[in-house]
Amino acid sequence: MTKPADVIDDVELFDEPxxxxxxxxxxxxxxxxxxxxxxxxxLALIAASVVVYSVQRSFPQLDGEKTLSGLTAEVxxxxxxxxxxTITAATSRDLFYAQGYVHAQDRxxxxxxxxxxxxxxxxxxxxxxxxxxDIFLRTLGWREIAAQEVASLDPTVRAYxxxxxxxVNAYLADHQGPDASFEYAVLGLQNADYEIEPWTPEDSxxxxxxxxxxxxxNIGDETSRAVAAASFTPxxxxxxxxxxxxxxxxxxxxxxxxxxxxxxxxxxAAAADAPIVEAGVDWTEVGDVVAAVxxxxxxxxxxxxxxxxxxxxxxxxxxxxxxxNDPHLGASLPSVWHQVQLxxxxxxxxxxxxxxxxxxxxxxxxIIGHNADIAWGFTNLTTDVTDLYLERVQDDAYWRDGQLLxxxxxxxxxxxxxxxxxxxxVRATENGPLISDASGEYAGIADDPFVGTExxxxxxxxxxxxxYAVSLRWTALEPGTTPAAIFALNQAGxxxxxxxxxxxxxxPAQNLVYADTAGNIGYQTPGKLPIRGAGxxxxxxxxxxxxxxxxxxxxxxxxxxxxxxKAGYIVTANxxxxxxxxxxxxxRDWDYGWRGAxxxxxxxxxxxxxxxxxxDMRDIQADNAMWVGPRLIAAYAGVQTGDEGTDAALAxxxxxxxxNHAGSAAAAYANVLWDELVQNxxxxxxxxxxxTGNQARKFLVVDTLLSDPSSxxxxxxxxxxxxxxxxxxxxxxxxxxxxxxxxxDNPRMWKWGTLHALELKNDTFGTSGIAPIEMxxxxxxxxxxxxxxxxxxxxxxxxxxxxxxxxxSMRMVVDLGDLDRSGWHHLTGASGHAFHPNYVDxxxxxxxxxxxxxxxxxxxxxxxxxxxxxxxxxx
Numbered sequence: 008m009t010k011p012a013d014v015i016d017d018v019e020l021f022d023e024p025x026x027x028x029x030x031x032x033x034x035x036x037x038x039x040x041x042x043x044x045x046x047x048x049x050l051a052l053i054a055a056s057v058v059v060y061s062v063q064r065s066f067p068q069l070d071g072e073k074t075l076s077g078l079t080a081e082v083x084x085x086x087x088x089x090x091x092x093t094i095t096a097a098t099s100r101d102l103f104y105a106q107g108y109v110h111a112q113d114r115x116x117x118x119x120x121x122x123x124x125x126x127x128x129x130x131x132x133x134x135x136x137x138x139x140x141d142i143f144l145r146t147l148g149w150r151e152i153a154a155q156e157v158a159s160l161d162p163t164v165r166a167y168x169x170x171x172x173x174x175v176n177a178y179l180a181d182h183q184g185p186d187a188s189f190e191y192a193v194l195g196l197q198n199a200d201y202e203i204e205p206w207t208p209e210d211s212x213x214x215x216x217x218x219x220x221x222x223x224x225n226i227g228d229e230t231s232r233a234v235a236a237a238s239f240t241p242x243x244x245x246x247x248x249x250x251x252x253x254x255x256x257x258x259x260x261x262x263x264x265x266x267x268x269x270x271x272x273x274x275x276a277a278a279a280d281a282p283i284v285e286a287g288v289d290w291t292e293v294g295d296v297v298a299a300v301x302x303x304x305x306x307x308x309x310x311x312x313x314x315x316x317x318x319x320x321x322x323x324x325x326x327x328x329x330x331x332n333d334p335h336l337g338a339s340l341p342s343v344w345h346q347v348q349l350x351x352x353x354x355x356x357x358x359x360x361x362x363x364x365x366x367x368x369x370x371x372x373x374i375i376g377h378n379a380d381i382a383w384g385f386t387n388l389t390t391d392v393t394d395l396y397l398e399r400v401q402d403d404a405y406w407r408d409g410q411l412l413x414x415x416x417x418x419x420x421x422x423x424x425x426x427x428x429x430x431x432x433v434r435a436t437e438n439g440p441l442i443s444d445a446s447g448e449y450a451g452i453a454d455d456p457f458v459g460t461e462x463x464x465x466x467x468x469x470x471x472x473x474x475y476a477v478s479l480r481w482t483a484l485e486p487g488t489t490p491a492a493i494f495a496l497n498q499a500g501x502x503x504x505x506x507x508x509x510x511x512x513x514x515p516a517q518n519l520v521y522a523d524t525a526g527n528i529g530y531q532t533p534g535k536l537p538i539r540g541a542g543x544x545x546x547x548x549x550x551x552x553x554x555x556x557x558x559x560x561x562x563x564x565x566x567x568x569x570x571x572x573k574a575g576y577i578v579t580a581n582x583x584x585x586x587x588x589x590x591x592x593x594x595r596d597w598d599y600g601w602r603g604a605x606x607x608x609x610x611x612x613x614x615x616x617x618x619x620x621x622x623d624m625r626d627i628q629a630d631n632a633m634w635v636g637p638r639l640i641a642a643y644a645g646v647q648t649g650d651e652g653t654d655a656a657l658a659x660x661x662x663x664x665x666x667n668h669a670g671s672a673a674a675a676y677a678n679v680l681w682d683e684l685v686q687n688x689x690x691x692x693x694x695x696x697x698x699t700g701n702q703a704r705k706f707l708v709v710d711t712l713l714s715d716p717s718s719x720x721x722x723x724x725x726x727x728x729x730x731x732x733x734x735x736x737x738x739x740x741x742x743x744x745x746x747x748x749x750x751x752d753n754p755r756m757w758k759w760g761t762l763h764a765l766e767l768k769n770d771t772f773g774t775s776g777i778a779p780i781e782m783x784x785x786x787x788x789x790x791x792x793x794x795x796x797x798x799x800x801x802x803x804x805x806x807x808x809x810x811x812x813x814x815x816s817m818r819m820v821v822d823l824g825d826l827d828r829s830g831w832h833h834l835t836g837a838s839g840h841a842f843h844p845n846y847v848d849x850x851x852x853x854x855x856x857x858x859x860x861x862x863x864x865x866x867x868x869x870x871x872x873x874x875x876x877x878x879x880x881x882x
Contacts, residue, residue: 062189062842065182067112069874075177077104078880084109085872089859090837090845093348093868099358100170102349103371105878107174107206110345114368114839115178116188117341118210119203120771121369125213126150130423132198138421138429139445145419146433146445148484149216150209155486157208164491168208171371175206189841193772193780198424211370212490218367219483219515313386314628314798314815316606317520317528319575324618325824328522331624332375332384333815335800340767340786340847342834344817348863349373349497362497363863365817365833372493375819377829377863380500381523382821386579388516390536391594392482394557396438396550401473405436406551412437436478438550443477478550480557482535487513492533502529502570509533510563518579522823530577532566532584536593543592561591575614578606601634601703601796609798621828624820629856630798635706636665636677639684642713648736652752653743659754667799669760669792675750678759678794678809680742685709686806687728687738688720702795702805760790763803765811767835767847786847789854799856820858827867830858 069086080097082105087093092109096102110118123129127144129137157168178187183203185192194201313334320327336343344365349372351358364376375385404411415435420428434441488511495508501523509519509531516534521527537544538561541554548555567584569577582603584593609627613619643657656676663673685705712718716731728734750757768774769784791811793799802813817833832852838845852859862871 062840064186065188065840066843067109067838067840069876072877072879074879074881075104075108076881077173077177078878080880082878084876084878085868086874086876087862087868087871088873089346089848090843091346091348092837093350093363093872095350095352097352097358099351099360100166102351102358102360103167103170104174104177106347106349106371107171107176108178108878109174109347110368111175111178111182111187111206113837114341114345115175115182116190117770117839118175118206118369120190121214121217122206122210125153125210125217127419127421130421130426130429132194132201132424134198134424135426138423141421142429142431143442143445145421145431146440146442147216147220147479148433148440150213151417152484152486153209153213153216156212156488156490159486160208160491164494165208167371167494168211168490171211172206172208179203179205188839189783190772193783201424214367214369215489215514216483219481314580314602314606314800315384315386315518315520316576316578316580316610316624316627317384317522317530318610318619318624319528319571320526320824322575322614322619323824324620325822327524327526327822327824328382328528329619329621329624329823330377330382330384330520330522330528330821331628331819332386332520333628333800333818334375334385334387335802335813336816338765338767338812338814338834340769340773340784340835341839342816342836343367344833346831346833346837347373348868350865354379359498363861364819365831368839370493372497374493375817377821377826378497378499379524379826381505381521382823383496383499383505383522384520384819385517386520387581388518388532388534388536388584389581389594390516390534390584391544392514392516392535392537394438394480394537394539394544395547396436396478396480396555397547398436398438398441398476398478398550399473400441400476405476406473407437408551408553414441436550438478438556439480439484440478441476442479477547480537482516482537483514485535487535489514501525502527505529506531506568518584520577520579522821524823526823527571528577529568529570530579531568533563534566536561536566536591539592544594565591576607576610578603578610580606601706602798602800605630605632605634605798621820621822621830625818625830625856625858627798628815628818628820631667631674631792631794632665633667633674633677633794633797635681635709635796636663636667638710638713639677639680640665642735643739646732646735646739648740650740650743652747653740655754656743656746657739667759667763667792667794667797669758669763669790671759671792672754672757674759674792675757675762676742676746676754678763679746679749680739682805682809683742683745684734684738687723687726687734687741688712690806691723691726702802705805706796758790760792762809763792763794763801763811764788764790765801765814767850769841784841786850789850791854815853815856818853818856818858819861826863827861829861829863831861832857832859 078101080101082094082096082101084105085093085095090113094102094105094109096105120132123132124144127141127147127150129144130141157165160168184195187203191201191203313332315330315332317328317330323329345368346364347366348363349360350362351360354361360378362373362376362378364373366373375383377383399406400414401411403414403416405414406412417433419431419433421431422428434444492508492511492513495511496505499505499508502521505519505521510533512519512533513535516532516536519531519533521529521531537557538559540556540558541552542548567589580600580603582600606627609630610619613623613627640660640663643660646657647654648657659673660677660680663671663677667674667678688709712720712731718731721731721734722729723734726737728737746757746762749762764787766787767785767789768781771784772780773784775781788810791801793801793811795802800813800815801811803809803811814834817831819831820829822828832849834853835850836843836845836848840846849859860871862868
């Protein structure tokens with residue numbers, strides 16, 4: 008489910024995260040307006056030791072008592088050495104009130120920053136530099152949708168959000184400015200007049216929209232395909248965008264549900280053979296806005312995905328299920344996750360919670376984890392829930408089925424720190440907001456994008472001249488029920504109540520895996536998944552023709568489901584959910600299944616050797632096997648270039664075990680070789696560079712080419728390469744020379760982990776461009792193993808460097824036989840306060856893929872407690 012930024016390079020849009028060297032507005036968020044003078048002031052403050060005082064004054068109180076207005080009874084907050092809180096209360100209101108208070112203690116700057124992102128109010132914090140980002144976010148209207156969702160909550164769930172907000176505000180009552188977080192001291196150098204506002208339920212719910220943006224699926228492939236269509240033949244596009252390899256990689260629910268519930272045999276979708284728009288749209292090069300938004304809330308890019316799997320007790324050493332999950336998101340500091348345990352003193356109607364796991368600071372409840380009866384995990388569904396529409400707009404109207412309809416408009420006022428307010432008008436069609444009004448990335452459509460394109464529809468007959476615009480249809484821009492789903496999941500006690508909760512989890516669309524203490528394992532596809540009309544959503548479609556509009560959503564009861572399959576395990580790794588016979592069209596852009604296949608392979612090998620253990624589950628999470636590695640070894644067997652250094656590197660490759668271990672010299676060369684090979688085949692010295700796309704797709708493309716030496720893709724006149732053999736030799740030499748530049752000419756000094764290192768950058772001031780400030784907030788670099796499309800999914804970007812940009816944001820293994828034997832960790836630590844002991848104290852364990860003990864029962868929690876804070880009612 009949470010980051011890096013999307014970029015466009017020639018014909019490539021949104022395929023991959025933006026590396027540090029190319030970040031523009033996104034890279035400079037929050038601090039672009041700082042001057043050299045401010046830098047000097049900061050240095051002076053450091054010299055005067057003011058920073059030390061400012062940092063420590065915001066650290067949370069961990070022991071003793073704190074009297075708070077609004078509580079009905081005493082609440083206990085126990086913390087272990089990692090700072091992970093276990094909150095115990097008598098009522099649900101007190102429980103979520105205390106969670107709000109604790110989140111504010113640990114992460115309030117993160118919460119405040121996030122709510123300014125989701126409401127398009129960054130300019131209030133950081134000034135005019137963020138205006139274009141705010142305009143784009145206001146156009147999307149996340150905050151407006153969140154307000155509608157809050158208004159529709161039932162009284163019980165609304166009370167949870169109100170209690171949480173009250174707890175946050177109780178903390179703010181005596182923590183303002185630097186007392187709340189050190190970042191406010193730094194912000195004060197630029198924006199001295201800023202005052203923290205009270206927290207509201209809308210602030211909590213809006214962050215779900217940001218996470219949906221992070222996991223918004225194929226909008227990048229949709230746009231890049233549209234651009235590539237202007238430069239490549241249909242045959243070349245088929246090479247570059249192959250279909251999912253159903254014949255070799257697994258699907259999540261491969262057959263009729265083995266519990267007896269069949270998958271649907273029919274669907275009401277419109278005809279699948281209707282014409283698909285294949286327009287060669289002339290997009291301008293991406294500007295700053297989408298890159299900035301993606302840096303702020305998370306991109307859809309290389310490595311965004313997740314692994315989860317669940318194993319029946321019939322195959323484990325305890326006789327009870329094991330469940331593993333590791334969501335892959337952009338690296339961030341602090342991590343997007345905050346661990347917490349929420350316990351009612353007595354589980355009863357007015358306090359039904361006994362739940363532990365990972366949540367978001369700013370959001371009540373637990374997103375992923377377990378309670379006393381069930382455990383669940385998430386991975387991104389990767390279904391297509393976004394569509395771009397090309398609209399014909401004339402004045403204040405747009406064309407729809409031959410008629411001019413009025414555009415829907417709303418006015419927005421953006422406050423700008425240090426400047427005048429800015430008024431904007433947000434326009435929308437029936438399909439969604441006109442994002443081309445707010446972003447140059449979408450505004451550069453040619454005057455006649457469909458002219459000369461075979462099979463492309465014409466404008467409506469008799470339509471007067473108009474302008475083209477781009478609208479966005481996205482499930483997250485419609486009010487939904489996810490804010491209530493979280494609490495339903497937290498209380499679920501069996502598969503039926505779990506499915507009921509899943510039915511409410513509409514955005515973002517996720518794979519949900521399940522296990523319970525009764526020994527069951529299961530899977531459910533939730534989410535709003537659109538039924539399309541003409542077209543399949545893989546390319547921008549004509550908004551003026553309602554035949555291309557969404558026809559509704561797939562009924563929940565017809566979504567894939569499985570309970571206790573015969574195989575004894577369920578694996579989800581963003582691979583295809585169902586086979587090609589599923590009657591609804593879900594997407595053309597699954598992940599290609601290499602991680603899923605590897606996890607299945609490891610599970611079956613371990614099952615054959617004996618019962619699975621929790622340690623086995625962790626070892627699978629830590630696996631560094633690179634699927635394309637053996638293909639490279641085979642392709643280069645016997646290749647000699649005549650260059651001594653290159654041939655020595657090829658000999659190293661020949662003896663490689665295919666594992667991207669951090670200390671491996673062979674892995675360093677193999678990954679550089681892979682990058683050079685892809686660039687030489689598809690990008691360098693070509694008249695039109697092909698979209699490199701994510702590495703999972705390129706694994707399949709290059710694998711196919713290696714079996715076809717006669718393919719024209721092996722020919723690159725610009726590189727003076729005319730055959731597969733020449734391309735392989737040229738790439739081997741290029742890779743050696745590049746690695747020598749990066750790590751020297753002594754192979755014993757080559758290390759993949761150093762080349763692939765992770766630098767943890769604070770999401771705001773850590774990317775300021777001002778070294779003294781960045782030094783305060785950033786940590787690392789940390790050498791790491793793994794790679795893209797590897798089970799240990801530490802993603803990097805082809806053609807843009809090897810540094811880690813996406814990560815397993817957390818890892819957990821839940822043992823349903825004994826919940827206290829479960830393990831967990833996440834990327835950084837519980838605290839968002841720079842220099843706090845819990846700021847990055849989990850990072851070394853994350854680096855080693857070592858799970859930390861997860862105490863759950865009261866006795867186990869008491870044994871690990873190092874601090875206890877008692878929250879006392881004031882009346």
